[in-house]
Amino acid sequence: MTQTDIDRLLDGQKHMHGLAQAFYRDPGVYARDIEHIYLNAWLYAGHQSEIPQPGDWFLYELERESVIIVRDNEGAINALVNVCRHRGSRVCLQSKGRSKRLACRYHGWVYDLDGALIAARQMEEGFDLSKHGLKRIHCELLQGMIFINFSSEPASFEPIQDQLGSCLAPYHLDTAKVAHRQDYPMQANWKLAVENYTECYHCTPAHPEYSRGHSLAHPDMESGEAYQALLAAAPACGLGDREINRIYLDAEGFGADYAYEHYPLIRGHVTGSEDGKPVAPLLGDIADYFGGCTDFQVGPVTFALAYCDHVVIYAFRPLGPDTSTCDITWLVCGDAVEGEDYDKERLTWLWDVTTHADKRIIENNAAGVNSRYYTPGPYSKMEDYTWKFIDWYLSAIRGVAG
Numbered sequence: 598m599t600q601t602d603i604d605r606l607l608d609g610q611k612h613m614h615g616l617a618q619a620f621y622r623d624p625g626v627y628a629r630d631i632e633h634i635y636l637n638a639w640l641y642a643g644h645q646s647e648i649p650q651p652g653d654w655f656l657y658e659l660e661r662e663s664v665i666i667v668r669d670n671e672g673a674i675n676a677l678v679n680v681c682r683h684r685g686s687r688v689c690l691q692s693k694g695r696s697k698r699l700a701c702r703y704h705g706w707v708y709d710l711d712g713a714l715i716a717a718r719q720m721e722e723g724f725d726l727s728k729h730g731l732k733r734i735h736c737e738l739l740q741g742m743i744f745i746n747f748s749s750e751p752a753s754f755e756p757i758q759d760q761l762g763s764c765l766a767p768y769h770l771d772t773a774k775v776a777h778r779q780d781y782p783m784q785a786n787w788k789l790a791v792e793n794y795t796e797c798y799h800c801t802p803a804h805p806e807y808s809r810g811h812s813l814a815h816p817d818m819e820s821g822e823a824y825q826a827l828l829a830a831a832p833a834c835g836l837g838d839r840e841i842n843r844i845y846l847d848a849e850g851f852g853a854d855y856a857y858e859h860y861p862l863i864r865g866h867v868t869g870s871e872d873g874k875p876v877a878p879l880l881g882d883i884a885d886y887f888g889g890c891t892d893f894q895v896g897p898v899t900f901a902l903a904y905c906d907h908v909v910i911y912a913f914r915p916l917g918p919d920t921s922t923c924d925i926t927w928l929v930c931g932d933a934v935e936g937e938d939y940d941k942e943r944l945t946w947l948w949d950v951t952t953h954a955d956k957r958i959i960e961n962n963a964a965g966v967n968s969r970y971y972t973p974g975p976y977s978k979m980e981d982y983t984w985k986f987i988d989w990y991l992s993a994i995r996g997v998a999g
């Protein structure tokens with residue numbers, strides 16, 4: 598589709614209805630999604646505990662881009678573009694590693710851990726090393742979680758840091774560690790995956806395991822006394838009683854939005870596990886299992902669920918017009934020992950089962966959306982967050998001229 602065709606498609610989009618088919622299939626729309634959304638938003642890349650020592654690095658890959666997330670000798674975390682300043686080869690070739698320096702294998706240029714070029718063999722006299730360091734993109738830490746932004750002028754991270762950072766402080770996620778990380782690739786456009794994540798209309802039919810313990814699957818519970826009592830218990834456990842929500846408001850400043858909200862678990866459940874019983878030691882300053890959990894969101898495509906004893910982070914990434922992946926990270930208290938304080942199978946069971954189910958329904962959704970008979974249908978009340986996302990998406994890809 599040409600840019601004009603896409604603008605026409607945007608004009609024809611029906612309010613509070615699913616997107617027209619081309620939004621999920623067309624390479625032109627996909628290119629605009631990457632350019633306007635993914636290259637402008639704050640994106641979750643990983644957790645600082647994954648690179649504890651100077652020289653530890655891992656790659657974050659998005660479309661044609663590859664970024665080296667590396668800890669330098671001063672302990673700072675850098676996001677360096679994985680493109681050699683000589684003739685453009687990838688410098689780091691594995692998904693992660695530990696190196697004293699970053700050396701390009703093609704002709705042997707060598708970079709320091711902060712990206713500075715420190716050696717280039719047999720170059721002309723007068724060649725200026727200092728002008729040929731690896732390019733870097735913006736990188737911020739929120740409670741140990743690493744967020745990157747490809748834009749040269751990203752929306753300020755400060756509101757996220759101030760507002761969300763203080764809400765999350767009791768969890769001490771900066772001292773947490775990654776217990777497990779797994780990608781769940783799927784045959785579906787990234788928006789179908791995000792739409793699915795942002796609604797719980799599908800929870801009862803698709804997720805019996807999740808619905809047993811989480812009130813979000815049962816909207817009729819929301820006004821009940823038990824619900825209010827559980828919410829009131831959160832501050833006594835060291836968690837703020839605040840609810841903040843600055844997400845999907847408009848296209849301006851997008852990528853710097855955030856949300857944070859408690860909700861109760863169903864009686865008998867204190868965390869997200871198969872039997873509702875604890876799966877790891879309490880996090881940070883959380884004093885007790887208060888019977889609830891906390892949803893939070895950073896930027897448009899990173900979501901997290903914080904239980905009292907672990908946090909699950911979901912980061913959605915496109916892999917092509919009709920493929921995407923959900924990268925899931927499980928965080929536990931930093932000094933918890935696997936096999937003693939937690940069992941990885943028990944810890945990851947619920948969201949592994951649930952994400953496999955999500956992958957199935959999202960792929961079924963994609964198959965139907967690709968049909969020549971597909972027409973977008975209306976959203977339900979339980980999908981209000983999803984149509985907020987869609988509304989935001991439409992204004993974001995219209996609003997930022999490419």
Ligand code: FES
Binds near residue numbers: 682686
């Ligand atoms: S491309 Fe890296 S040293 Fe030549």
Ligand SMILES: [Fe+2]
Binds near residue numbers: 803
């Ligand atoms: Fe789901």
